Amino acid sequence: MNIGAINVTPTPSASRNSKFPLLLPQAVRTSQRICCFSNLSKCNNNSNNPLGWSKLQPSKCMLPLGAVVTSKSQNVSTSPLIGDEKIGVLLLNLGGPETLEDVQPFLFNLFADPDIIRLPRLFRFLQKPLAKFISTVRAPKSKEGYASIGGGSPLRQITDAQAEELRKSLWEKNVPAKVYVGMRYWHPFTEEAIEQIKRDGIRKLVVLPLYPQFSISTSGSSLRLLESIFREDEYLVNMQHTVIPSWYQREGYIKAMADLIEKELEKFDCPEKVVIFFSAHGVPLAYVEEAGDPYKAEMEECVDLIMEELEKRKITNSFTLAYQSRVGPVEWLKPYTDETIIDLGRKGVKNLLAVPISFVSEHIETLEEIDVEYKELALKSGIEKWGRVPALGCEPTFISDLADAVIESLPYVGAMAVSNLEARQSLVPLGSVEELLAAYDSKRRELPPPVVVWEWGWTRSAETWNGRAAMLAVLVLLVLEVTTGEGFLHQWGILPLFR
Numbered sequence: 001m002n003i004g005a006i007n008v009t010p011t012p013s014a015s016r017n018s019k020f021p022l023l024l025p026q027a028v029r030t031s032q033r034i035c036c037f038s039n040l041s042k043c044n045n046n047s048n049n050p051l052g053w054s055k056l057q058p059s060k061c062m063l064p065l066g067a068v069v070t071s072k073s074q075n076v077s078t079s080p081l082i083g084d085e086k087i088g089v090l091l092l093n094l095g096g097p098e099t100l101e102d103v104q105p106f107l108f109n110l111f112a113d114p115d116i117i118r119l120p121r122l123f124r125f126l127q128k129p130l131a132k133f134i135s136t137v138r139a140p141k142s143k144e145g146y147a148s149i150g151g152g153s154p155l156r157q158i159t160d161a162q163a164e165e166l167r168k169s170l171w172e173k174n175v176p177a178k179v180y181v182g183m184r185y186w187h188p189f190t191e192e193a194i195e196q197i198k199r200d201g202i203r204k205l206v207v208l209p210l211y212p213q214f215s216i217s218t219s220g221s222s223l224r225l226l227e228s229i230f231r232e233d234e235y236l237v238n239m240q241h242t243v244i245p246s247w248y249q250r251e252g253y254i255k256a257m258a259d260l261i262e263k264e265l266e267k268f269d270c271p272e273k274v275v276i277f278f279s280a281h282g283v284p285l286a287y288v289e290e291a292g293d294p295y296k297a298e299m300e301e302c303v304d305l306i307m308e309e310l311e312k313r314k315i316t317n318s319f320t321l322a323y324q325s326r327v328g329p330v331e332w333l334k335p336y337t338d339e340t341i342i343d344l345g346r347k348g349v350k351n352l353l354a355v356p357i358s359f360v361s362e363h364i365e366t367l368e369e370i371d372v373e374y375k376e377l378a379l380k381s382g383i384e385k386w387g388r389v390p391a392l393g394c395e396p397t398f399i400s401d402l403a404d405a406v407i408e409s410l411p412y413v414g415a416m417a418v419s420n421l422e423a424r425q426s427l428v429p430l431g432s433v434e435e436l437l438a439a440y441d442s443k444r445r446e447l448p449p450p451v452v453v454w455e456w457g458w459t460r461s462a463e464t465w466n467g468r469a470a471m472l473a474v475l476v477l478l479v480l481e482v483t484t485g486e487g488f489l490h491q492w493g494i495l496p497l498f499r
Contacts, residue, residue, distance in 0.1 A: 085203040088205045090206070107131075162393070190229065250405060254306055260395070283332065299357065345383050350385060
């Protein structure tokens with residue numbers, strides 16, 4: 001594979017608690033090799049670990065150029081790293097509605113993403129009509145949630161503040177970079193950020209998704225969109241760039257999370273009796289089991305690293321990990337947050353500290369789902385004292401570590417010079433992330449054989465047949481709407497938008 005720049009790819013080890021092996025594709029294929037080091041380990045070529053990693057034993061290895069692992073905030077040189085070329089950092093995030101009027105179009109953008117709602121190829125033409133239908137149905141309930149937290153999501157303001165603090169930190173470290181924000185589903189859209197990057201004449205770009213753990217539905221979706229943007233633009237094809245796909249294992253991030261947890265524990269009367277409750281945003285189980293998404297393994301590894309850091313501080317509380325925000329009838333990653341809270345209450349847990357592990361900014365899932373819904377559920381379940389760790393936001397240790405991650409990636413931006421034609425073969429040089437997305441796509445085309453026997457109950461068989469019946473019903477209704485020009489979709493003003 002020929003690429004236009006080299007990525008800096010954090011390569012985590014598989015979680016010791018994970019039931020499923022972490023799928024990490026091979027790094028960028030190139031004959032060039034370099035020696036790389038990290039604070040956690042240096043591995044040798046004779047290691048039994050297929051990833052070439054050992055958490056405990058220092059050793060040395062030769063990794064493909066572009067598979068550089070950095071998990072420690074290292075001392076940064078005071079010498080400029082960028083020469084005379086303008087450098088930019090693009091922060092990628094989900095986005096959120098800023099007013100109640102934004103809620104329905106925001107939801108439409110979300111559900112119109114094929115990485116969020118996966119339809120068979122035969123039914124891809126239903127993506128936008130289905131997104132319109134779901135967003136219209138869900139908008140009233142969602143508006144209530146956003147109204148309860150002030151009438152809109154604070155995500156943009158927080159992300160803008162993080163961008164500004166990151167810019168300041170980079171300048172303090174002698175890297176005069178500009179930092180941009182590109183949202184996936186609302187303003188400022190990724191396309192808007194890219195246009196500003198072009199206007200500013202940026203020649204080197206570091207792409208940094210603000211998701212600590214990689215998932216095909218978050219970072220993967222944003223990077224896929226970015227690739228499509230680069231494909232159509234001559235300026236972007238020639239711009240040197242690289243991606244930091246996940247960074248949950250970095251020492252600065254781990255310490256920042258441990259600091260916040262330690263601080264909140266002190267607010268309890270008996271800190272040592274508090275159960276630390278990590279709540280992560282969920283993804284459909286099929287993403288992990290069938291599509292090879294590394295999200296679950298990375299999440300479990302992240303929790304392990306945080307607890308190891310807390311143990312160094314003599315904090316040995318019990319802890320658990322669960323997944324929130326599931327939508328629809330399909331099975332999502334378990335255990336579910338709500339069910340786990342009820343179970344802890346039944347077991348006599350009285351003190352619970354919620355940790356929003358997959359979020360670095362406050363938004364609807366933290367301010368309404370955790371702070372209101374889950375807190376009420378916990379109190380009803382017998383938990384007497386509830387606490388919640390704030391999202392990282394602009395916490396100095398966290399921001400400084402992000403700056404170090406950017407700086408550590410700079411020597412590999414544009415490390416390989418190729419022709420325009422070759423560059424177009426890998427428009428965004430995602431390295432292992434690109435191969436992960438390719439693996440996901442191939443797995444999506446090779447799903448397990450269809451279930452042919454219907455079984456009663458909440459089973460995979462029942463879900464399969466119920467889903468088929470629902471899809472057939474939707475298809476029949478749409479055909480009737482189109483052929484007759486009448487029906488509830490026309491009455492609601494939905495279908496005419498797609499004529």
